[in-house]
Amino acid sequence: MTGAVITRADIRRPDLRWPFPDNMATRLTGATVLRLRRRSKYILCDLDTGETLLIHLGMSGRMIITPLTGDRGDMLGEFHKFHTAPEKHDHVVLDMADGTRITFNDTRRFGAMDLISTDALDAHKLIAHLGPEPLGNGFDSTYLAQKLDGKKSPIKSALLDQRVVSGLGNIYVCESLWRAGISPTRLSGEIDQPILDKLVPIIRDVLTEAIAAGGSSLKDHRQTNGDLGYFQHSFAAYGRESEKCRTLNCTGSIKRIVQAGRSTFFCAKCQN
DNA sequence: CTTGGGTCCTGTGCGC
DNA sequence: TGCGCACAGGACCCAA
Numbered sequence: 352m353t354g355a356v357i358t359r360a361d362i363r364r365p366d367l368r369w370p371f372p373d374n375m376a377t378r379l380t381g382a383t384v385l386r387l388r389r390r391s392k393y394i395l396c397d398l399d400t401g402e403t404l405l406i407h408l409g410m411s412g413r414m415i416i417t418p419l420t421g422d423r424g425d426m427l428g429e430f431h432k433f434h435t436a437p438e439k440h441d442h443v444v445l446d447m448a449d450g451t452r453i454t455f456n457d458t459r460r461f462g463a464m465d466l467i468s469t470d471a472l473d474a475h476k477l478i479a480h481l482g483p484e485p486l487g488n489g490f491d492s493t494y495l496a497q498k499l500d501g502k503k504s505p506i507k508s509a510l511l512d513q514r515v516v517s518g519l520g521n522i523y524v525c526e527s528l529w530r531a532g533i534s535p536t537r538l539s540g541e542i543d544q545p546i547l548d549k550l551v552p553i554i555r556d557v558l559t560e561a562i563a564a565g566g567s568s569l570k571d572h573r574q575t576n577g578d579l580g581y582f583q584h585s586f587a588a589y590g591r592e593s594e595k596c597r598t599l600n601c602t603g604s605i606k607r608i609v610q611a612g613r614s615t616f617f618c619a620k621c622q623n
Numbered sequence: 624c625t626t627g628g629g630t631c632c633t634g635t636g637c638g639c
Numbered sequence: 640t641g642c643g644c645a646c647a648g649g650a651c652c653c654a655a
Binding site for chain 3: 368461523569
């Protein structure tokens with residue numbers, strides 16, 4: 352999309368998780384995309400109009416890239432299949448001057464889009480309270496210790512809280528805690544510094560490996576080329592309920608519990 | 624202030 | 640085969 356001009360914006364329903372901003376189609380039409388970037392789980396698309404298109408994929412959202420004209424050519428798989436008519440759950444369709452169509456498709460509609468002044472982005476309600484990037488310099492064990500100090504919520508919930516660290520989801524929190532040997536039920540404020548010293552590089556490792564593997568495809572997730580991610584094949588805890596723990600010499604099995612309404616997978620024997 | 628539960632939405636897979 | 644229930648990569652909102 353970078354450098355491309357949006358020639359047409361088809362907003363096919365009034366909302367996703369929230370109502371779309373006023374006149375979104377008009378404000379997008381004719382705009383040139385200056386660059387794409389990311390903050391936390393938000394895709395940010397800076398436009399030459401001085402506005403930024405903010406996109407969240409939620410649970411089931413995806414951006415589908417297809418040629419606007421021509422046949423399927425060497426496009427691989429059903430995901431990339433050529434279509435002119437919008438398909439089910441295609442909510443926003445952007446046609447670019449270079450002949451590319453970008454379609455936001457989101458079955459569950461937990462995704463979001465907003466269009467705000469680029470200058471005001473840091474103050475935006477969804478952005479302002481985000482914690483540091485887990486792969487950035489602002490995330491280290493000193494920061495984490497200070498942030499968790501006095502917290503009574505379980506560590507699992509704290510790591511999922513985007514105000515503590517932004518970008519971790521359910522899978523990667525479970526995997527990180529398993530690797531670090533930390534029980535997800537441990538109270539955040541009662542975890543010693545040496546344990547946090549160990550946890551932080553593990554979180555970075557898990558994310559780095561998952562990104563290299565193209566993410567985790569449980570169902571909807573695809574890489575930008577349409578391929579499945581394959582980090583799900585490397586899960587040690589997530590989704591492995593009642594299977595053998597993979598920690599060396601551990602005789603335990605993976606349990607599933609529910610914390611803050613989300614499934615947590617862990618080994619009660621080697622995670623303490 | 625913090626914390627936990629309910630909620631939004633659609634689709635799928637399972638037990639009965 | 641049909642029906643109801645549980646569950647799914649998120650995260651806001653509000654009651655306690």
